[in-house]
Amino acid sequence: MMTTDLASPLDVAAIRRDFPILSGATRLIYLDSAATSQKPRPVIERLARYYETQNANVHRGVYRLAEEATAAYEEARATLARFIGARPEETIFVRNATEGINLVANTWGAANIGEGDVIVLTEMEHHSNLIPWQLLAERTGAQLRYIGLTPDGRLQPDALEEILAGGRVKLVATTYVSNVLGTVNPIADMSRAAHAAGARILVDAAQAAPHFPLDVRRLDVDFLALTGHKMLGPMGIGVLYGRQEILDAMPPFLGGGEMIRRVGREHSTWNDLPWKFEAGTPNVEGAVGLAEAVRYLESVGLEAIAAHDRRLAAYALSRLREIPGLIAYGPEERGALVAFTLPDIHPHDLASLLDERDIAVRAGHHCAQVLHERLDVPATTRASFYLYNDERDVDTLVQGIGHAREVME
Amino acid sequence: MSTLYTEIIQDAYKHPAHRGDLPDHSHSFEDENPLCGDVLRMELQVDGDRVRSARFSGRGCAISQASAELLLDRVEGRAVADALALEKDDVLEELGIPEISPARLKCALLALKVLKGALYGLKA
Numbered sequence: 238m239m240t241t242d243l244a245s246p247l248d249v250a251a252i253r254r255d256f257p258i259l260s261g262a263t264r265l266i267y268l269d270s271a272a273t274s275q276k277p278r279p280v281i282e283r284l285a286r287y288y289e290t291q292n293a294n295v296h297r298g299v300y301r302l303a304e305e306a307t308a309a310y311e312e313a314r315a316t317l318a319r320f321i322g323a324r325p326e327e328t329i330f331v332r333n334a335t336e337g338i339n340l341v342a343n344t345w346g347a348a349n350i351g352e353g354d355v356i357v358l359t360e361m362e363h364h365s366n367l368i369p370w371q372l373l374a375e376r377t378g379a380q381l382r383y384i385g386l387t388p389d390g391r392l393q394p395d396a397l398e399e400i401l402a403g404g405r406v407k408l409v410a411t412t413y414v415s416n417v418l419g420t421v422n423p424i425a426d427m428s429r430a431a432h433a434a435g436a437r438i439l440v441d442a443a444q445a446a447p448h449f450p451l452d453v454r455r456l457d458v459d460f461l462a463l464t465g466h467k468m469l470g471p472m473g474i475g476v477l478y479g480r481q482e483i484l485d486a487m488p489p490f491l492g493g494g495e496m497i498r499r500v501g502r503e504h505s506t507w508n509d510l511p512w513k514f515e516a517g518t519p520n521v522e523g524a525v526g527l528a529e530a531v532r533y534l535e536s537v538g539l540e541a542i543a544a545h546d547r548r549l550a551a552y553a554l555s556r557l558r559e560i561p562g563l564i565a566y567g568p569e570e571r572g573a574l575v576a577f578t579l580p581d582i583h584p585h586d587l588a589s590l591l592d593e594r595d596i597a598v599r600a601g602h603h604c605a606q607v608l609h610e611r612l613d614v615p616a617t618t619r620a621s622f623y624l625y626n627d628e629r630d631v632d633t634l635v636q637g638i639g640h641a642r643e644v645m646e
Numbered sequence: 647m648s649t650l651y652t653e654i655i656q657d658a659y660k661h662p663a664h665r666g667d668l669p670d671h672s673h674s675f676e677d678e679n680p681l682c683g684d685v686l687r688m689e690l691q692v693d694g695d696r697v698r699s700a701r702f703s704g705r706g707c708a709i710s711q712a713s714a715e716l717l718l719d720r721v722e723g724r725a726v727a728d729a730l731a732l733e734k735d736d737v738l739e740e741l742g743i744p745e746i747s748p749a750r751l752k753c754a755l756l757a758l759k760v761l762k763g764a765l766y767g768l769k770a
Contacts, residue, residue, distance in 0.1 A: 583682070583706060583707035583708065584682070584707075585682045585707040585709070585749075585750070585753060586651070586707045586708045586709070589650050589651075589709075589747075589750060590648060590650075590651065593648055593649060593650065600682070601681060601682055602681075602683065609683075615682070615683020615684075615705075616682050616683045644648045644651050644656070645651070645656070645659075645708065
């Protein structure tokens with residue numbers, strides 16, 4: 238067994254006590270945070286407090302309760318904007334990263350991408366950052382080009398430049414962190430290259446925002462989407478960042494209340510940013526809950542979480558590699574997850590056998606079928622970690638795999 | 647010890663008697679479970695109203711492959727009508743598990759789907 242010389246920068250035992258679902262009589266080994274994170278008590282309590290004391294529709298009423306709900310919603314926006322280094326006007330609340338990407342594809346994409354134009358994707362995209370562009374390409378006659386991968390699961394170093402040199406690239410759409418390989422992509426470099434070629438860049442930050450500090454100005458990206466439920470927030474709330482001048486020029490997405498300025502019988506005018514993109518009653522509960530999650534993450538410290546994640550991923554990788562025949566996919570330097578296969582146990586069987594020991598892992602293609610085709614496996618088992626996991630969880634996983642092998646041998 | 651992976655399932659998965667193909671089959675069908683990448687093909691030789699012989703091939707989890715083995719063991723040599731009458735509960739009974747999670751039920755029922763597909767159009 239490998240021993241680590243550095244102690245975790247986090248007090249994991251104390252953090253676990255903040256998560257009711259992890260504080261039961263039986264220790265839940267939750268290794269599926271890349272799918273969704275568990276929720277700390279302050280977030281859960283914030284949702285109840287909103288409905289118990291602040292609930293009213295936002296941006297409507299003149300009574301004090303409505304003003305309080307509106308203030309809570311807009312404060313939540315300001316918190317998220319600060320969290321990603323954006324202005325509130327550029328911080329649009331959406332349901333999740335998927336909806337944010339679809340918003341861009343259906344508005345900016347439909348207005349700016351035409352027949353023969355090129356959309357650059359990577360082979361490690363989650364379907365959320367792949368299908369919206371396929372649909373757009375089918376509609377407009379645009380072409381999709383993929384940045385290939387190195388054998389250890391990083392983007393081919395010169396592939397983006399080569400595709401950009403071919404011309405007609407309108408958009409580079411890439412994930413920040415792969416949800417299967419754990420690869421952390423060089424977003425700032427990719428932005429520079431895309432902009433030098435006159436293209437825009439959209440970043441799927443669903444697996445990045447929970448784990449390390451983000452700054453859309455420093456990365457110099459045009460669009461960035463994140464989802465709240467992977468970063469301790471509620472389900473059904475996420476954020477789309479868009480550069481202000483681009484958002485200003487974009488047509489609206491969904492039509493309805495709130496997104497309008499003046500409505501006529503034939504034509505209407507649109508509200509200011511960000512409300513132009515928020516038709517209908519928003520998820521106020523989700524927004525205030527997500528802001529509370531951000532405060533929790535910041536109280537622990539994003540840098541400390543990042544250091545903890547790196548350490549735990551390295552430990553998991555080394556322990557899993559001790560298992561004969563196990564193949565772990567992805568590079569050494571990685572986010573907080575490891576996807577792997579065993580020669581003799583199907584991922585679904587492994588996940589079921591681990592579940593019998595209260596170990597929750599994900600098995601399947603993790604919404605990344607193009608990547609799994611590239612890896613030439615139909616499915617993998619993925620263990621993903623977060624601030625409430627520690628070495629003991631990894632050790633229990635390794636024991637669980639040993640047990641599964643005994644059963645299936 | 648495992649509550650899901652019973653002796654029956656493990657034995658059917660590890661030592662399938664019906665894995666292979668039938669070059670002179672009269673009926674065949676193939677399907678997959680895209681969620682987990684399980685692929686299953688069945689080849690049947692139907693002679694009158696009887697399933698004379700039956701084989702399966704493919705890859706996938708133990709539940710999907712064991713279900714195929716157990717179902718083909720049950721229908722081989724029996725009346726086509728018996729095979730057509732098989733239902734979800736029969737599969738679970740063969741597997742020896744009264745309960746299974748919805749996600750794994752799809753694995754368990756792939757074999758039934760493929761068997762029904764192969765026999766599609768035949769009269770009971």
